[in-house]
Amino acid sequence: MRRFVWFLVVVLAIAHWDYWNWNDRGLVAGFLPVGLAYHAAFSVAAGATWALVARFAWPAGIERWASEGDGAGDGRGAAESDEGPANAGGGAET
């Protein structure tokens, strides 16, 4: 399912280029230009696709990973900077 929802995202991205509507001046429901109606529906479809991504392709374990910080929210970390370890990170604010 995960692969399928990402496939839907790719389809969505391709479907954004609606070259077949390029010169269509018709009106949907008597007032909405075809190109605008297509892209308004596209926006709703995007929301629905992202709902599927959030349901089936959610990165499992990210909450736990976020809570496993080496500095426990300290922010100074262990990385060495090219100006020396003392200046690395710099954010012990939380």
Next chain:
Amino acid sequence: MLALAATDPTPLYVIGGYLLLLVGLGFVTKALFRGTSSDYFVATRSIGPFLLLMSVFGTTMTAFALVGSTGKAYDLGIGVYGLMASSSAVVHSLVFFLVGMRLWAIGKRHGYVTQIQFFRDRFESSFLGSLLFPILVALVIPYLLIGLLGAGAVMSGVTRGMFPDTFAGGAVPSWLTGMVICGVVLFYIFSAGLRGAAWANAFQTVVFMITGVVAFLLISNELGGLAAASHRVLANAPSHLAREGLIGHGQFLTYGLVPLSVGMFPHLFQHWLTARSARTFRLSIIAHPVFIMIVWVPCILIGIWALGAGIEAPGGNSNAVLGKAVAVLLANPLLSGLLTAGILAAIMSSLDSQFVCLGTMFTHDVVLHRTGPDRFDDAAKVALGRGFIVFIVVLTYLLSLFPPPHIFDLAVWCFSGFASLFPLVFAALYWRRATRAGAIASVCVMAATWSVLFYDGLIRPRAVEGDYLVLGLMPVTFIFLASAATLVVVSLLTAPPSRATVDRFVFRGG
């Protein structure tokens, strides 16, 4: 922009009332402020789904979403929606999902408050932070100026004729509008930092969304209904109902790179860090595309309807079309006041986050980076943050008094610059082989390519009017490709970073 040319002060009362509401909201959020630096800079990472959605949406939608989109549709027709709005519907949520959530997790793991803290540690390079800092600040400041100058233009238009004995043209001057707007925004962010900005953004997002829809319904009613308004376009400006001859295929396709800019907006990074959990992002990821539609579709229709109805852009300035349409079609001072308040809401909901973000960057990436994180206690860090926010607000205000030429054309260039830095953040999160040298080279090449095209597109006189394109493509295409290619090639040619460092920043889960 809203050229009523009347002396009825009702719009001013409505706008004044709205600004007072914001000040009142500032008092409320001040009561919610917990007094810690964590609360001031990232709201103690406690913001829930609804507030995150509204604050992020309000921050990404500038005044352009209301005023500029109407003007662009007036010039280029309905294709503007696909060009700028529906592309964002896919790309913004993609970036929130792939980049925003991981940056939130890394920010929580390591206690980061700014992007630069993350990049410095991820690439083990203090120099990279020092290189990025002026670039990010330089790309945000024009964005701030556009907001302030836009607010000044709107207020000047709506108050024209109200003060004939006090101000030139009888209108509230831009310097006074800028001062009041800065004062109000400063009040609520000074009180409660990013928590104050998040609440104010949520409130202002509701205001400008409702205002846009109300203006749309009233204008369509005045034009004889939805069908009559659109049929007038079919009769008088049929080309604007399609894209042929107005927007090229290459331009349309490559414009899709511009929304990647949200991945590198420093103010959005800071909003992401406020999330209570990764799950908090779900609502933003799903609802953001629909919210874009709610705001943009009415504005695009008003733009083409104005053209169909024969409303001329004042002085050839299509950005004034929305105000002109309201003035001509509705001539209602109360509605003009509400619409102006809506436009100011859109402007201020971006300004506040940008002010807080720049103040935070000066505090953490300059002062605390140099002095060490333990040099100041918590209260002193909040005081430093507040001090820098005041500095940024005053600096922006002073710069707005002497606007550079072409300031309103700078927006897409700022966005292109941020978008071209996207390969850097994406590689930092997903590509274990990305190296310090690759990152530095990528930023340098991005800055150089951007500068060359910027000079050619905006500074050097051009024979052709309209959007600046290179081989029919948006300039961001070339800046982005140069930046990405440099990052990949230089990274592959240099020694990889240590596994221990990469493990700290690259999430291996799904």
